[in-house]
Structures are given as C-alpha cells and as structure tokens.
Amino acid sequence: MSDRTMRRQVLLFISVLSFSSVIGQVSYSIPEEMPKGSFVGDIAQDLGLDLRRLKSGKARLYTGGSAEYIELNKERGVLLIKDKIDREVICAETAPCALHFQVILDNPMEFFSITVEITDINDNAPIFKKGEMKFKISESSVTGAVFLLQQAIDLDVGGNGLQSYLLKPTDNFVLRLQNQAGGSKVVEMVLQKPLDREKEDRLSLVLTAVDGGEPQLSGTVQIHISVLDNNDNAPVFTQKVYKSIIEENSPPGTQVVSVSASDSDEGSNGKISFSLLNLLDSVSELFEINRETGEVTLLGNTDFEKKRQYQIHVQASDEGGLTDSCKIIVEITDTNDNIPVINVMSKSSAIKEDINPGTVVTMINVQDPDSGKNGKVQCYINDNIPFTISSTSNTFFSLTTESDLDRERASDYNITVTCSDEGEPSLSSSVTLTLQISDVNDNAPVFERSSYEAYIVENNTPGLSIFTVKARDADWNQNARVSYILEDSSVNGVPVSSYVSVSADSGVIHAVRSFDYEQIKDFHFRVKAQDGGSPPLSSNVTVKVMIQDQNDNPPQVLYPVQTGGSLVAEMVPRSADVGYLVTKVVAVDVDSGQNAWLSYKLQKATDRALFEVGLQNGEIRTIRQVTDKDAVKQRLTVIVEDNGQPSRSATVIVNVAVADSFPEVLSEFTDFTQDKEYNDNLTFYLVLALAVVSFLFITCLVVIISVKIYRWRQSRVMYHSNLPVIPYYPPRYSDTLGTGTLQHVYNYEVCRTTDSRKSDCKFGGAGSQNVLIMDPSSTGTMQRIQSEKSILDEPDSPLEVSILKDTDFLHPLVLGLLVTQ
Secondary structure (H helix, E strand, O other): OOHHHHOOEEEEEOOOOOOOOOOOEEEEEEEOOOOOOOEEEOHHHHHOOOHHHHHHOOOEEEOOOOOOOEEEEOOOOEEEEOOOOOHHHHHOOOOOEEEEEEEEEOOOOEEEEEEEEEEOOOOOOOEOOOOEEEEEEEOOOOOOOEEEOOOOEOOOOHHHOEEEEEEEOOOOEEEEEEEOOOOOEEEEEEEOOOOOOOOOOEEEEEEEEEEOOOOOOEEEEEEEEEEEOOOOOOOEEOOOEEEEEEEOOOOOOOEEEEOOEEOOOOHHHHOEEEEEOOOOOOHHHHEEEOOOOOEEEEOOOOOOOOOOEEEEEEEEEEOOOOEEEEEEEEEEEOOOOOOOEEEEEEEOOEEEOOOOOOOEEEEEEEEOOOOHHHHOEEEEEOOOOOEEEEEOOOOEEEEEEOOOOOOOOOOEEEEEEEEEEOOOOOOEEEEEEEEEEEOOOOOOOEEOOOEEEEEEEOOOOOOOEEEEOOEEOOOOHHHHOOEEEEOOOEEOOEEHHHOEEEOOOOOEEEEOOOOOOOOOOEEEEEEEEEOOOOOOOEEEEEEEEEEEOOOOOOOEEEEOOOOOOOEEEEEEOOOOOOOOEEEEOEEEOOOOHHHHOEEEEEEEEOOOOOEEEOOOOOEEEEOOOOOOOOOOEEEEEEEEEEOOOOOOEEEEEEEEEEOOOHHHHHHHHHHHHOOOOOOOOHHHHHHHHHHHHHHHHHHHHHHHHHHHHHHHHHHHHHHOOOOOOEEEOOOOOOOOOOOOOOOOOOOEEEEEOOOOOOOOOEOOOOOOOEEEEEOOOOOOOOOOOOOHHHHHHOOOOOOEOOOOOOOOOOOOOOOEEEEEO
C-alpha cells in the first residue's frame, strides 16, 4: 500500500462531564497491518494535556481485558502501535472496525475514551473452499438454464472485498451475478449455447473471483461439467427466501426450518437431494440439512453477542444434474446469559488521611454483552463507610470520598462493589476493594552499614558489577521507594563518575572503566540514598573500592642488555674454579606480591654441564672445573618467570667467552660474527685498493711518525703527574617497589685517564668478572700486544693494551673491559 493510502485521518472531540472527572473522547483512524512502533496520534496535544501531567498522573491505557494493540508513550505523549493489528482477526466481517480503550490519570483522577478505527487494506485474496466444482448437465438443457456456483470468500471489506467474477471460456456458458441483501452476490452460470454430448461430453471451465483492492487480488476454482442426456426439468423451491428465529444457546439438534422443492421429471431425474452451499464460513459448522427431507437442524451453539444473523444458501439437485437454490435467513434472539463484568480501571491502594472529600479514588468499568434491559447495569456499595459510588456514563462508575478520613480511627477499608443488570432473572457480580490510609513522609533511608569496602581485580571489564549498597526506609509505598545517587567528588583530579556508576533502583555499583593496579590501588566516594517522598529525605554512606593486583606484566630484563649491533660476552678464564661467578641476570616485575616473585632457569646452553643459574638471584656460576677442552664460545638462554597464575616470563641470551687472553677471544668471535662477502669484480677492487693504499702509506707515514713522537712526549709528562682518574658508573638497578626482585645493589665502572683519548687504552685491574664488547662490523686487526702474559701474572700491575690504529681503509677494533664489584 502506498504512503498516501497509509496516512491516518484523525478526528478529535472532547467533552467535559461532572463528578470530579474529565471525560473526553478522541477518535483516530489507522490502516491495519501497520508495523510495531508506528505513530497513531498525539494524545497529549489532542486532549490538551501537558507532558508533565501525563507523567505526574501516571497515565496508562485501560483496554477492559481485551488484547492490547496500542501503547502510550508518556515521554512524547503519543499513541504507538504495540502489536501488529489484523482487522480480519479483530472484527471479521464487521464494519466499521474499531478499538475502544481509555486513558487513565491519577491525582486528580481523570479518564478519556479513545476510539481507534481500523481501516481495511487489501491483504486477503478471494478464495474458494473447494478446489473444484462438478456438474452433470443434460444435453437437452435449454438455453438460459441456470447453474448456481460456489461463492468465493474475501476476508477484506468495502472496496478491498470481493467485487466480481470472471468465467473462461465462454463458448457455452456465461456468468450472471445477482445482488442480495447485505451486499453479497449469487453467482450463476447460464447456458447460452446448447450442449451436444456427441461432440463434447466433458467441459472444463475456470471461475475467477476478483477483489477491488490496489493491487488487485484474485482466486480461481476449476469447474468440471459432465454432459448427460435428457433431463429437461430442474427442481424448483416452493420459496426463494425462508426465515427462522431461534434463541441463542439453543441446544444442538434444534430444528431451524424445513425447505422443499419439486421436480416435474419422473424416475431418477425427478429425485431431489438438498445440500448447503456455505462452505467457507461458520454456517457449515453450526447447521446441517437432511439431504432427503430438506430439514435444517442446529449442530453447535449460537451466541447473540458474536453474531445475530446467519444466511444459509441451500441447493436442490436432481440426478440429472439440474439445480435450484434458495436462501434461509436465521435470526438469533438475545437471552440474559451474561453477568456484568467488573473491571477496576484505576484505584488508589493507599490514600493520605488529609485527602479532601469528593476525591475520586477508584474508577470502575462494567461490561455486560447482553442487549436491552439485559445489558443495563446499576452498582452500589456497602453501608457505613465514608465513600459513595456514582455513574459517570452508561458503563463507567467512580468511587469518591464522602467525608473526612481519619487514619487513627481506621487505617484501611474493605469496600464491596456489587453490580446487577435488569434482566429476568437479574444477574450480578461483585468485587472487593481494599484502601489503605497512609501517613506523610517522616523517615529517611538508613543504610545497612555505616561504611562499605568493595574489592575488584584489575583489568576488569567496564560495566562489571562491583558491589551493592542497600538502604531501607520505614515509610510506605512511594515514601519508602529508595533511589541511589552518586555524589560528586574527584579521584586524583578526575570525577568519580568516570570510575564508577550507581544503579538508581538497585544500588548496584558498576565499574565504568578498566582499573590498573599499577596506577591506582584504592579510592573512595559517597553514595546518597533518597526516598520518593515530598519533600524527599536522604542519607549518605562512604564506599571504599580496593583494586587487587593481577599478573598482567611480564618480567623485564635489565641486565645483560640485549643489543642488536654489538655482541656482548662474559669472559671466564680457563683456570676458573667450581662456583665461579660468570655474571648475574637482573630482572624486575612491576606487579606486586607473588606476581612479582621471580625465578631464573637455564633453558638452553651450549654445555649444560658447565653452567647453572641461581633460582632466586639469577647468578650464573660454573658447576665444574673449566678445562682446555671447553669451547671458547658458550651461548646460554635464561628464562625469567614470575609466580603469578598463569605465570609470565622473559628470556635473555648470555654469551660467554672461555679464554685466558683477548686475542683468542677476538679471533673466535671475529670469525663468529664476520660474514665473508665475495664480489665478482674482486680483481678490479684489489688493484684499486693497492693504488690507494700505496698513496696513503706514503702520505700518512710522516703524519704517523709525528703523532707518535707527540704522544710519547705527552705520556711521559702524564706518567710523572698526579692527574685524577675519572670513573664512569652505569645506572644502578635496585628494588624500588620492595618486591624482592633485586636483593643487592651492583655497581659497574670503567676507569680511564683524562688523556686516554690521545694515548693507548688504559684499563683497570682484573676483577672477578670480565666483559668483552665487540662490534661485528669492525674489520680492524690488533697490530701488537706488549707483554700481555707477564702483566696478567702480576696482580698489582694494571693491564695495558696498546692498539695501533690502522690508517688505511680498515675500521678500528674497539675493545672494552667492564669490571664488576
């Protein structure tokens, strides 16, 4: 259906009545099958109500026990579709189809009648109950013979309902429609060309039923005709229309009417049988006809409140295939078989003792489906109570206070409302209402504890429930309804609302963000509990949230530093004894508690029988005597694990050089790190290099001799002077968190003279641990080492290594010695 067809037409009229209640009536018109949430009407604007009035009056819809298809949005003051509406399910063939309900407001109590008319859309195609129709027609049938066809049923109404029929082909028969009372049409097939059995003994036609909707829908049925011989008289009913009246709830088997027909033929061609043509509606379920006698009897129960009239179409057929039809109109009369149904539309379960006389406390709707006096109802209440009941319309009654109330005399009232109809005999029903008399708001909410502590593990999911605060109020109803509010405060300069939130209804505290124990360990805030009284009363409580640590940080290795450009090696002399301290792996973990307890394990090693790692301190020591057979290059992989669950770890690679002299170490590690590159133009480059070296050698020879003489003189001066030695200290690593990851403080230093940049390298005396640092890209060679072994054998003599820097295209080799204490 187009948008233009879906537009709603809104009709509004409001009338004001007495008895302290405003009764208005608003009508809307909407098409069926609108989607859920569709707009019906602006009830606030049409009734002239303020949105605040809808909220303060607790506006709600009353449907009288029927299905709720419409809902009220109090925030916008509009009516919306709550559930998809099918007009055919609600009203069937009844037109117009409308939903009736009321809008109820409290304080003061008001109600408004709302009517929503459901207009039909073309959502049902015409259908035939039987997939085919069969006829036996004599070839002697004269032109103009009429054959009654099965009617189609379209659940839509009005212009969307069944409009016309089409018959194809039309060689022998044409279609004729006859309008009946009530808008229905009798479908007849008229013979326009005589049949000839010798030419064609069977015919097949298609009857199509078409509705008037947009787009147009249709349904079809097959008509099979068998051509017979010589039956030239059709049955004729004595009456075209029969009428009958029965009471509702008549027992099954009750005779409704008897029809009769005659046939001038003799023998089998004059034998008549009767049948019902109503196959799609409820007629075939409620009535049956005797095929021989034409007597129509009741099969089921009729209900005046559901349907007041039935039309039965009867067909008389002879054995020659000729037929005639008639219509039976059955009227259903009402009996007083329904008691009044009392529906409490709105009531005040508790009212204040200072309420004014004449205030409406309860609205009642009384429904009696019967008609006339059987459906006319009067209501009354029990005596000796300060209330009265009065009628505001035919079906609505209001219960109001008649005099002042005193809670000290009566704290509640049980009011029995009895409603009776005027039928014979009279039927009645009653309902008991209980009204409580309440006090004013004089009690503030009280928390179960004076303060709260809650715990949450770090790295939590935002929105996680942390804790629940609970407060109770000794008042009644709204005065005791507690709401929880997070008071404004800040944590480390950030509003506390960015850390936690509090559910206003349940008091559940939720985490707004994910917490990090390493950033914040605890914080506190205040929660206010406020009741719903007027004016409201409140109280406060302090909540402290403790963040618990989680093992979310792996250990970090501080030493040895893993570098990408240089190869760091720890030197171990071949004379080292068992337990010789090679180096110490230093690591920290920013977690706390057992999550920061570190353990060290040797994961892989070139020779696992030579080294071991201290489980707690990370010290790498020898576990046997070093021998000459041990390889110079030793590679150890140490894994550092914390004690968390699950544990986290880090790995570090330690290179160890087993040697007594630096040349041995240099040759091994130079071969280990240096890649040999080959070039196809090697000869060209060698010739070019020879020419450059020859030129540079002659040029630099004089410069080198001059520099050496100058350095020799300067070294003589420095040797006889007392210039201070400048030490260098790498950063200290200590246990700043108190977690026990570093048990001692280690200092590393390298000592050089102030003029060491101009002279040969000077190194401090040998300590308990040596470290060799080499650049893999270095291609320099050591030209000379003076008296190395003799100097190493003298414990009081410093180790002096003189390196002659190469002046040609080779890079210098940098050798450093770190002494640990």
